[in-house]
Amino acid sequence: MRGKFLTFEGADGVGKSTQIQMLADYLKSLNIKTKITREPGGDVVGEKIRALLKSCASLDGICELLLLFAARRSHYVDLIEPLLREGYWVISDRFYDSSLVYQGLLKNVSIETIMQLKQITIGDFEPDLTFVLDLDISSSTQRIANRSLQFDAYDEYDRMDAEEQRVIREGFRRLVDIFSWRMVLINAAGSREKVLSRIVSKLSRLSE
Secondary structure (H helix, E strand, C coil): CCCCEEEEECCCCCCHHHHHHHHHHHHHHCCCCEEEEECCCCCHHHHHHHHHHHHCCCCCHHHHHHHHHHHHHHHHHHHHHHHHHCCCEEEEECCHHHHHHHHHHHCCCCHHHHHHHHHHHHCCCCCCEEEEEECCHHHHHHHHHHHHHHHCCCCHHHHCCHHHHHHHHHHHHHHHHHCCCCEEEEECCCCHHHHHHHHHHCHHHHHC
8 A cells, every 4th residue: 555745844943853853753653654754865965965055155046946946856766765665655844845945935036937846846746645844933032043043053044134034934824725635734832642643633735
């Protein structure tokens, strides 16, 4: 039986990494074969492109987008699709929805360009279910600050101002309306356990 492809989206600092790991542990407790991955990254090529993107302080939107879709193509061909055929449930920290928000809204790349590249690289492939974690900006900013103090590292998107963060949050919320057939908005406030319970309650949509 073919597996499921689940993705997590949302602004930085909303708790994606924590919830991805907790959901993977939950699925494994049900004896579901599960693999966690991320974008950019996941496979050898993707991880090299991730390192390149991290090392470049500021790329224009098109250059950044081309690198991301190159990584996405490799990720899909070499990791995601083979695992799905083997019956794994693959959980990815971000997928092409992030490009619609970060490169589309923040870096002014046209949605038409993004969707053309999507069609060229992964065709009609879509996540089975996408969880968009949503949190007020002050809370997500505090989480980023705490995380950065712990690891002594910031990246380009951690340094965004309040207006940019607002654009990102609203961008993902708009995507939930556009792709309502596969996307669900998850309130990321509260304890980790409460957030996980909200996520698990939406898994029933996979059988609809």
